[in-house]
Amino acid sequence: MTPLRRILVWISGASAGLGAALAATIPFEGAELIDISRRGGTPGVQHVAVDLADPKSWAVVENDFRQRIEAGNPELVVFIHNAGTLTPLGSADHVDTEEYTRNVLLNSAAAQVLGQSFLRAVSGRDCEQHLIMVSSGAANRPHEGESSYCAGKAAIDQWVRTVGLEQQHRSPGCRVISVSPGSIDTDMQAELRAASPDEVPVSDRFREMQALGHLAKPETVARTIWSLLDRDLPSGTVLHVRDVT
Numbered sequence: 685m686t687p688l689r690r691i692l693v694w695i696s697g698a699s700a701g702l703g704a705a706l707a708a709t710i711p712f713e714g715a716e717l718i719d720i721s722r723r724g725g726t727p728g729v730q731h732v733a734v735d736l737a738d739p740k741s742w743a744v745v746e747n748d749f750r751q752r753i754e755a756g757n758p759e760l761v762v763f764i765h766n767a768g769t770l771t772p773l774g775s776a777d778h779v780d781t782e783e784y785t786r787n788v789l790l791n792s793a794a795a796q797v798l799g800q801s802f803l804r805a806v807s808g809r810d811c812e813q814h815l816i817m818v819s820s821g822a823a824n825r826p827h828e829g830e831s832s833y834c835a836g837k838a839a840i841d842q843w844v845r846t847v848g849l850e851q852q853h854r855s856p857g858c859r860v861i862s863v864s865p866g867s868i869d870t871d872m873q874a875e876l877r878a879a880s881p882d883e884v885p886v887s888d889r890f891r892e893m894q895a896l897g898h899l900a901k902p903e904t905v906a907r908t909i910w911s912l913l914d915r916d917l918p919s920g921t922v923l924h925v926r927d928v929t
């Protein structure tokens with residue numbers, strides 16, 4: 685455990701899956717930990733209750749960043765943007781347009797807008813600053829039936845590369861990283877396994893992985909993600925957990 689410091693940590697989507705595991709394995713004693721999600725309920729965690737697929741929620745999160753940073757005068761500030769969704773799974777010409785719009789707003793737009801809000805909130809502050817975006821292998825490989833998910837994760841990676849370069853000119857700058865967590869045993873995987881192989885061919889691979897016990901435990905992946913804070917990685921790094929040895 686790191687000794688007590690004034691530490692602020694936001695995790696989006698800490699109500700379930702990888703986000704809940706990140707909250708459960710936080711390596712800082714006495715940190716103020718905030719979950720940004722709809723359900724909340726994770727023990728020991730404060731909750732900002734928002735639907736991030738609704739653009740009106742983004743200003744609520746921005747205010748939370750600003751107010752807590754002003755009030756807490758922290759030495760270390762971390763935002764892990766982890767919330768994401770596969771819904772709706774299916775070919776772009778078949779799925780519901782309203783659900784598709786929500787997917788684009790959450791996976792692509794919210795990531796960039798919340799990331800920008802965080803950078804503005806920490807800009808010029810004399811504290812250690814980290815922004816970690818949770819991406820996916822789907823950023824690099826087209827998966828039929830997941831078009832807006834794949835596009836959203838590709839957008840996250842390119843956003844991180846770009847603002848990462850910008851932050852390299854700041855002192856202190858925010859260290860911005862994108863991490864692909866690999867295949868993890870969460871509700872998102874269950875949704876993928878339930879999809880039709882006709883609409884989502886890659887679902888066969890994930891059914892097989894689960895049958896063979898090849899899905900990673902969320903806590904294992906969470907610990908690897910936390911370890912990134914201590915690694916010597918330039919701002920703008922895009923990596924996969926399997927690259928972290």
Ligand SMILES: NC(=O)c1ccc[n+]([C@@H]2O[C@H](COP(=O)([O-])OP(=O)(O)OC[C@H]3O[C@@H](n4cnc5c(N)ncnc54)[C@H](OP(=O)(O)O)[C@@H]3O)[C@@H](O)[C@H]2O)c1
Nearest residue numbers: 697699700701702722723736767768820867868870871872
């Ligand atoms: N599982 C995998 O194999 C895998 C692989 C590659 C990448 N990833 C990425 O890892 C991250 C976590 O995935 P997971 O598997 O843990 O997913 P999960 O079990 O489905 O959990 C998703 C989390 O995102 C939050 N979320 C979803 N929609 C939201 C919305 N509209 N507003 C606010 N929060 C919302 C959920 O909270 P509420 O429902 O409470 O709002 C929940 O906490 C995602 O970015 C995902 O793309 C996962």
